[in-house]
Amino acid sequence: MLLGIAVLIAVGMATYIVLPLLSAETAGGSLPVDVTVLGDLKRRRLVVYDNLQDLEFEFQSGKIAPGDYEALRANYLGEATVLMAATQEAEQLKENDAVIEREITARRTQRDVQIKAEYSCPACGYENPLPVKFCGECGARVPAPRKKG
Numbered sequence: 001m002l003l004g005i006a007v008l009i010a011v012g013m014a015t016y017i018v019l020p021l022l023s024a025e026t027a028g029g030s031l032p033v034d035v036t037v038l039g040d041l042k043r044r045r046l047v048v049y050d051n052l053q054d055l056e057f058e059f060q061s062g063k064i065a066p067g068d069y070e071a072l073r074a075n076y077l078g079e080a081t082v083l084m085a086a087t088q089e090a091e092q093l094k095e096n097d098a099v100i101e102r103e104i105t106a107r108r109t110q111r112d113v114q115i116k117a118e119y120s121c122p123a124c125g126y127e128n129p130l131p132v133k134f135c136g137e138c139g140a141r142v143p144a145p146r147k148k149g
């Protein structure tokens with residue numbers, strides 16, 4: 001029992017360490033955090049399908065009693081269903097993350113534009129990238145921005 005848990009943890013850790021490396025190679029670029037989760041789910045689904053095929057084969061060759069075969073098969077199919085649902089959920093989360101990312105980018109851009117407008121120099125028109133009292137380009141006084149209500 002304890003050994004089984006230890007093995008599971010070891011496999012899980014290996015998955016999280018090795019899979020990102022593999023996917024980074026195939027994706028050839030920046031690695032989103034959730035790739036590991038989806039990759040892990042996919043790998044576990046493939047394992048379940050492998051087990052199902054093995055089971056089918058062993059049943060066909062008469063190594064497994066029909067009752068055991070049915071029970072194991074139901075077990076694997078249940079596992080596959082759970083993994084499918086988890087995958088869909090993870091993909092949904094990924095989509096939500098993408099929406100949030102776009103929202104953040106839009107707001108960040110908006111904020112940057114706002115700062116530029118608020119701290120642009122009235123004398124030379126230079127857009128000071130930071131809140132300043134004096135223009136970084138010509139040294140003229142930059143009026144404090146009006147406080148937003």
Ligand SMILES: [Zn+2]
Pocket residue numbers: 121122123124125126135136137138139140
């Ligand atoms: Zn200036």
